[in-house]
Amino acid sequence: MKTLAVPPVPPFPPLNPLIAALGSSAIRDLLAVVSRPGMLSLAGGLPAVDTFPAARIADVARALLADHPEVGLQYGPTEGDDRLRAWIAGYEAERSGRPVDPSRVIVTAGSQQALDLVVRTLVRPGAAVVVEEPGYLGALQALRAAGADLVPVPVDADGLDVDALAVRLAAGLRPVAVHTVTTFHNPSGATLSVERRRRLAALADRYGFVVVEDDPYAEIRFGGRPMPAVRAFTDRVVTLGSFSKTVAPGLRVGWCVVPEPLLAPVARLKQAADLHAGSFSQALVVGLVSDAGWWSAHLAEIRRVYACRAAALAAALAEAFGERLVVGAARGGMFLWGRFTDATRTRELLAPALAEGVAFVPGPEFFTRPGGEDALRLSFATNAPEQLAEAVRRLAAAHTSSS
């Protein structure tokens, strides 16, 4: 007598290989460790809580919910709140010296979503996209999810090495896009020079690629002169911006300004992705930025806080490491990029540092190929000056014990 065969349980369906292959970000893994009590983290790019305009947000929220609850709580237009789009268009016009039509602005859930939507629209699997090396990890993740063929080009003290890019283009490289964090680069802190901005724009017009200018740190400037946005020199540009550093990241409000051919596709994809950015968050930001006097004073205060923190971190590093660590100039943004000159390997330094109670991100995490072994990224944004000094003492202790 035969027994009945139990039908086999079918396997879980195979996943989209592009998504299944996404690695976990090193910073994400690190953030799980750094929540330990007593840990001082220079790893994440978390803004200073002191800079969040909590009281002002509370005032705006109270008035909004009492007078116009539907504005903050109902579904809104896919492209965003028209008042916010107009304000962003004005801001982008001012810093590029060219008019920007508000219809070209799409409000997103932070600039990370703007990047993801633009990348999904521009990139088909296998398309070449130039990325910076070292580069912003969030961009690499979004590009990998879209199946981009990542082509790294180096960053130096003046930002993306546009000459190196020109050589690659002359040799036949045909990217659909070049992603660049132009101002106070993450992780290197470098700012793309005006001459390179102009040259990059000319290359875009000549070879037909789109410059994706990712510029969340532009307003956190406490040294040097403001730079014109790449939009000043070409129409073949997507500008990404964010209120995460100037208001608060927890609101998730950012934007992109896109060329005409991208407008309808990105808006439709935005609708499929999450319908629209949060109405409440957008209305809060409108309430803040529409008082120009308050907004300008608020930005000045943020710059003061970060200038003070950057100076404190740089001074502590100079005192602790001297010439053994070369640190880039800090004129804005949130990060210092250091390179050890004493053969320290920063990936090996991480475990002793965590044991001492300080976290940072080793340089190689920002590279798509081997590189940055002697480098590390240190955020001065999150901690107060006295904590930054203590963090550097711990880092120096880890360095001594491991060398």
Added chain:
Amino acid sequence: MKTLAVPPVPPFPPLNPLIAALGSSAIRDLLAVVSRPGMLSLAGGLPAVDTFPAARIADVARALLADHPEVGLQYGPTEGDDRLRAWIAGYEAERSGRPVDPSRVIVTAGSQQALDLVVRTLVRPGAAVVVEEPGYLGALQALRAAGADLVPVPVDADGLDVDALAVRLAAGLRPVAVHTVTTFHNPSGATLSVERRRRLAALADRYGFVVVEDDPYAEIRFGGRPMPAVRAFTDRVVTLGSFSKTVAPGLRVGWCVVPEPLLAPVARLKQAADLHAGSFSQALVVGLVSDAGWWSAHLAEIRRVYACRAAALAAALAEAFGERLVVGAARGGMFLWGRFTDATRTRELLAPALAEGVAFVPGPEFFTRPGGEDALRLSFATNAPEQLAEAVRRLAAAHTSSS
């Protein structure tokens, strides 16, 4: 003497064909029209502004910003606020009768984003996905963006026709997923019977596909008995949920509960997509749902409002159209689905209706193939009973003038 050749301006790079091919949603186009002053719209699924707990949100916001600004304003974990994940896990456990581990919950920017992330993870271009016909347009958009091969299966008065699905599966169809709005279906209003839920789960286990149970309307029940979630009968299910109908859509807070094989990939994709759902919105929802007494009274009030509106719309339709319009039973959700018996073609009715000052969505918009020519979707959610009555008077006038 030769003139110098001007180099040709290169064309804009070709877009990802999947995104370039996304059509505009008919509802999206309609929403541009219905913002006209005086228009009564039964087209969109906009919740009643009266049901938004604006005063309560203002209280929670004030306390949060005064006591813990960092909770609402700082970057947060990719998977969401742990308190909210725990609450959602408890909710999903209760309605499926099975424990749900909070680690399986990912908080998203509305359930639309949950759908988009799950689809991007599960679907590679060309993969078959079963959709309902008529079906939710937002699902079709997200699936098209991922390159899914859409396989429509009819919906009847008991929801998705699981027998028809079984026939297709027996004939060799091998979808990676079946998308279904199980309770108070959009657009048909139907609810999947318990027997069909059980059968659908068994088919998932037998053929290996994932049921994507899209269930944003479950709590808006004012008739009939609550149904167990599909999770009650299988592990091979993704549950999508939302606070858009029970709190406010402008906050953009929804969720998915995913099987173990999807957890890490969906979380990584969420990080690439927008880092995390809004911290402020999540903290507001936590503040609301954690007062169980208030929450339960609030849900009761929402149900009362929608029961009243649904009854008003149904009564006005019956009076105006009698047997010329067959309207499905309304036991919850936001929509009535009507079918004309007098050869009215609803696409042809739309222009006269808009001219009379009333908007609806014609049935064919919810079909991937020709179908639904005699049908229309009417939302009872947005307007008060007296406005619904006026809207039906206008619809009847348009019907008379066009027939």
